[in-house]
Amino acid sequence: MEFGEPVNVPVAASAELKEWKLRAEILEVGFKGPIKVSRGKALISAPHWKKGEDVNDVWTDARKMGLPQEAGYSKKAAAMLIEGAAGSVKDVEVKIHVLEAENVSGEGDLLGRLGDLEITAKIPLGAGEHTVTAQLKKLPEKISWYRSSIAWEVSFAEPGGCIVLGGTDVEVFFIPAVPIIPFTSHVWAEALRFLCNRIGVVGLKTPKEVCEKIARYCHTGHGLEYDTLQGAPHYGDPNAREFQLNDYMKGEDPECCCYDQASAVQVFAAALGVNSQWLFLNPFGFIHTTNLVGVGACNNPFYRSNGSDKVVLPRDPKRTSFGNHAFVGMNSKILDACAGPQVGTETLQEYIDSSIDPDPALYPMIGERPGMASDIAVFPPVTSLV
Structure with missing residues (x-):
């Protein structure tokens, strides 16, 4: 993915008016929780997005199931629990690489937007690789299916600024309970897609x-x-x-x-x-x-x-x-x-x-x-x- 680009380039509010520079990139994104997902019956392991990996899933059976063959499906689909479900967590593990940091220090605010969802975390602004546990601010309250790109940015108070980090393509399901037999070891991504699209369970809960x-x-x-x-x-x-x-x-x-x-x-x-x-x-x-x-x-x-x-x-x-x-x-x-x-x-x-x-x-x-x-x-x- 592309390196971060400044949204604006303010200067420090000091007598020296030093300019700052910050470049960073997302390396990995992984959704946490108790649900294991498979694709083609093979267990998917985190991270659910990694720099340099093509996660786009051209699902050849989709048309036979009455679904679009290419619709933002991911080879690394993830599933989490909805708000209020037993065992639900909001954790999203993010690895970020700060490539260059000049006249910037301390912590910044990481923000990822996936549709109406927001993922937030504090991250170190020092150069190097940092792995943080981010949080979904609010889980969906009903069955949901997201297949889009998370748009990431980092902002900081001192000296004050924001950079965008580009997007990470993901497919995430939010379901009301941990799958049971015959899906105790892993639930098929294909079955969840079929449920969400053909059967139409999105928006349901009970x-x-x-x-x-x-x-x-x-x-x-x-x-x-x-x-x-x-x-x-x-x-x-x-x-x-x-x-x-x-x-x-x-x-x-x-x-x-x-x-x-x-x-x-x-x-x-x-x-x-x-x-x-x-x-x-x-x-x-x-x-x-x-x-x-x-x-x-x-x-x-x-x-x-x-x-x-x-x-x-x-x-x-x-x-x-x-x-x-x-x-x-x-x-x-x-x-x-x-x-x-x-x-x-x-x-x-x-x-x-x-x-x-x-x-x-x-x-x-x-x-x-x-x-x-x-x-x-x-x-x-x-x-x-x-």
């Missing part, structure tokens, strides 16, 4: 807001269609607790099932530190007419298997049912990105009542019956991402 947004997007905004032939998983093995997140974000397979959708909701929420449960109801039963993902109004989810229609009469012999069904629970409310969508407004029993057709005439086999709350099983969270 788990309820986040989960509602995710469930609505996965159901309505992602463009997948329910597998009405077999209802088979298309994005990983639910029994192995595996999910093909990268393929899901790209929509590599146009079809999905309830297992895929439950995994997607839980994994995206986990990237923002929101805890949820992967729930499995077996048996489930015949469904009331609902908005089935990518299909629309439907009470006959496997109509392609027998050449019938999406919506049939309640006791039509060709009417098909869900043998079982997966969905997500969060704070005792239900999220379902397969049918509905359900966005956290109903309890489990309310969800069962609104989703399953209880007509006994539909369950003629001995022992066959619709699902009940007592049948619910809680599966471990997705642990393997591919």
